[in-house]
Amino acid sequence: MFEKTEKGMWWDEGSKLVEGCSKIGKSCENCWSLEMEKRFGGDGVVKIFPKRLEKIMKRKKPTVFSIWNDLFHPAVPEKFIDKVYGMMLANPRHLFIVLTKRPERMLKYYNTVIETSAQVGEPALIDRALNIVIGTSAGTQIELDMRSDLLKLIPVHRKMKMLSIEPLLEQISLNLYENRPQGEKIARPVNGGGFTGKSIGGDIREVPGFGWVIVGCESGEKKRKCDLRWIENVVMQCQRARVDVFVKQINVNGYVVKDLDKFPGLGLRFREIPNYLEHKYEW
Numbered sequence: 001m002f003e004k005t006e007k008g009m010w011w012d013e014g015s016k017l018v019e020g021c022s023k024i025g026k027s028c029e030n031c032w033s034l035e036m037e038k039r040f041g042g043d044g045v046v047k048i049f050p051k052r053l054e055k056i057m058k059r060k061k062p063t064v065f066s067i068w069n070d071l072f073h074p075a076v077p078e079k080f081i082d083k084v085y086g087m088m089l090a091n092p093r094h095l096f097i098v099l100t101k102r103p104e105r106m107l108k109y110y111n112t113v114i115e116t117s118a119q120v121g122e123p124a125l126i127d128r129a130l131n132i133v134i135g136t137s138a139g140t141q142i143e144l145d146m147r148s149d150l151l152k153l154i155p156v157h158r159k160m161k162m163l164s165i166e167p168l169l170e171q172i173s174l175n176l177y178e179n180r181p182q183g184e185k186i187a188r189p190v191n192g193g194g195f196t197g198k199s200i201g202g203d204i205r206e207v208p209g210f211g212w213v214i215v216g217c218e219s220g221e222k223k224r225k226c227d228l229r230w231i232e233n234v235v236m237q238c239q240r241a242r243v244d245v246f247v248k249q250i251n252v253n254g255y256v257v258k259d260l261d262k263f264p265g266l267g268l269r270f271r272e273i274p275n276y277l278e279h280k281y282e283w
């Protein structure tokens with residue numbers, strides 16, 4: 001599982017369950033996904049592809065799937081989001097990474113599912129799934145500030161949340177910490193399925209709100225500046241907070257470099273991977 005990190009890839013396979021999107025901020029400006037769709041005749045209008053769920057379900061080999069494009073785009077019907085989550089929960093051998101630039105809708109979705117389940121006396125499951133990593137992506141401070149606090153509010157264990165800082169377009173302060181109340185429960189898998197909760201106790205304290213940060217420069221013909229010091233700074237912030245950090249690619253004199261051995265300076269050579277990507281939950 002998860003064999004392509006040396007190429008800067010932090011997933012095994014991308015699954016385009018949604019095609020089309022609309023740009024929402026500076027980091028979307030040169031969106032690679034929309035560009036590729038355009039090349040193959042796409043019109044950018046949001047479309048869903050339920051049949052592609054079957055392909056994932058048929059895959060026997062445990063795989064880390066990155067769900068593309070933005071599942072929480074306002075044009076994606078809620079019923080389809082339900083289907084995607086149903087599929088992910090029913091296939092725990094795979095791990096799914098769901099990134100959105102619309103965490104406000106993701107938060108609303110999680111809260112609705114949890115409330116609805118509580119009303120009928122059933123566990124929601126999505127809040128304790130150990131094969132679904134949720135995240136948001138940002139390339140500028142303003143994008144990060146708008147999105148990361150919303151992600152922190154989603155009632156999922158903080159280790160199962162991530163930030164994708166790509167393309168990094170300026171120096172960013174990650175604001176990695178959050179306050180956690182006394183007696184926090186951590187969802188853990190138990191033998192034979194299901195979950196148990198263990199109180200970790202203690203006073204209100206500051207802890208990292210995320211388990212993983214990906215950072216990288218922009219690629220492509222229109223790539224924008226990405227200073228190596230900005231990347232180093234992101235790495236340092238993660239190290240200080242003990243959050244795993246994965247440097248996907250850097251821009252050296254106008255060239256995009258993915259080979260870790262060719263990264264100048266040890267401060268950039270970080271390809272850390274959270275243990276849950278191998279179904280090991282040690283936290």
Ligand code: SF4
Pocket residue numbers: 020021022023024027028031032033034069070101
């Ligand atoms: S949200 Fe993602 S897929 Fe949509 S335009 Fe922005 S970068 Fe592209």
